[in-house]
Amino acid sequence: MAVFFIRYNLNGSSEKYEIVDKTIRSCSYNETWVHYIDNTWIIKSRLSVDEIGKRINSACEDEDAFIVVEATHKFSGWLPEEAFNYLYSKVYK
Numbered sequence: 001m002a003v004f005f006i007r008y009n010l011n012g013s014s015e016k017y018e019i020v021d022k023t024i025r026s027c028s029y030n031e032t033w034v035h036y037i038d039n040t041w042i043i044k045s046r047l048s049v050d051e052i053g054k055r056i057n058s059a060c061e062d063e064d065a066f067i068v069v070e071a072t073h074k075f076s077g078w079l080p081e082e083a084f085n086y087l088y089s090k091v092y093k
Contacts, residue, residue: 001029003073003091004052006041008066016061023059027052032090036083042071044091 006024010016017039024041025033032044045052053068060066073092 001044001046002049003042003044003071004049005069005071006043006052006056006066008039008056008060009064010039010060011063012061016059020056020059020066023055024052027055034083034087034091036079042087042091 004027008020010020021035021041024043025031027045027047028043029045034042043052047055049068049070053066056066056068075087
């Protein structure tokens with residue numbers, strides 16, 4: 001199992017964002033994900049980076065863009081304390 005950082009930019013309606021977000025959530029293992037920043041996700045998944053990319057691509061259109069990167073346990077940033085606690089206790093557990 002691995003952790004992935006996903007970022008996307010869509011050129012479309014809010015409905016399309018809901019579809020892509022649902023697709024990303026469906027790639028996560030046991031609903032293990034963090035989504036505190038718009039269009040940015042960190043998920044734990046049993047899928048490979050390529051499998052996740054294919055699923056997201058199927059929900060996107062030609063003018064959309066996204067990236068899926070396998071993430072390490074080293075990170076820094078400014079998020080609510082509960083977000084970091086969740087990352088440490090659930091995502092990187």
